[in-house]
Amino acid sequence: MKFIVIGGDAAGMSAASRAKRQDASLEVIVLEQSQTVSYSA
């Protein structure tokens, strides 16, 4: 299954990481418009 995430911040990276951890067969692609993912404010 192909799971695409638009936005690589708190919600996006939390979902991507946990989904991949729980099901290694998932294809997970994160599209992030900036050069930074998962920053914390």
Place this chain on the structure above:
Amino acid sequence: MVVRTAEAFRKKSGIDVRTGHRAESIDPGTATVSGRNEAGRPFTLPYDRLLIATGADPIMPRRPGFDLPGVAVVKTLDHARHIKTMLQERPIRKAVIMGMGYIAMEMAEALRMREVEVTMVKPRAQLLPWMAPELAETVGQELQAHQVQVRTGFDVARIEKSGQGLSVVAAGNETLAADLVIVAVGIQPNSQLAAAAGLELGPAKAIAVDRRLRTSNPAIYAAGDCADAYHVVTGQKVWIPLALRANRAGWAVADDLTGKPVSLQGVAGTAVFKVFDLQVARTGLSVAEAAQAGFQPATTVISASSRAHSHPGASPIQVQMVADKNSGRLLGAQMVGREGVAHRINAPAVALHAGLTVEQFSQTDLAYAPPFGPTWDPMLVAANQLLKLV
């Protein structure tokens, strides 16, 4: 603060992170996302499940002069870097901050630490209108004690260039000189992609999601600052974009996607921020929000001590507590103090999730030792007072 880099995600987590990739449209019919990469090359990717986690952007008023150099918003790491660069590249003596929410307050503190003169302005009359005037007054005094000028009723009409600096002009033509203008008047959800794809929107035009984070299209989730949530007190949809619920929603999407049962309770609007040496916290509804939600709000404001009377170093903790007259249910709490505020707010937050009445909350067994509070915790002092009014 960068928690983990894109490279680390690619290598360690097996996630294909594509930075510099901007999604421009979603076609639910063909289940594809299209956009462009940094080089301007278009891409189209098919999905089985899609998550929209596009966040929120600062509001930039559409008034003259807001595009001038020296006018900045602050939300992302890049914004902060931009402001830091400006502070290094030219002499900045005076700053005007538009807005008096917590981002504005945090910026005021950061700029004062660099010895920049700070004036905060907002169009409305009251500082922190969601808390009792006595509590807001304490925050106002803290700002004053750190030489932050607070100008309520100052509605910025335009910003003009003035010599080397800027001139911030109010509706009544009063002006403030500034070398830097920070615009912190609020944020708005990035829901344009979702709206263009025909997905339903909720409050503040955030993307409407159910308790499993599904949008109106079952193959598409939304989570984080771009999506709405249920309020645990009102049961209504709200848009309160904060970090914990974004992370939690991300987890919930992953769980739902991988077949685990998911049903998120929602948010209580619990928040805390620092204003110089003060801690300011809230959970649940303010009096005005309670009335708006159809409750009959009763409220009390108390001042208690942060430590037992015999203990040195105590300071006041001010608490406002709100309940519904009809049902006796606890609806919210706001708090200000120099210590013991930030985590104390979590007790009423849990009470809101549990739907406790003020009477039930007043019976809770809260911790006591002289260095940490009086025998009757400030939360219980407030609850005991409020109990007389419901």
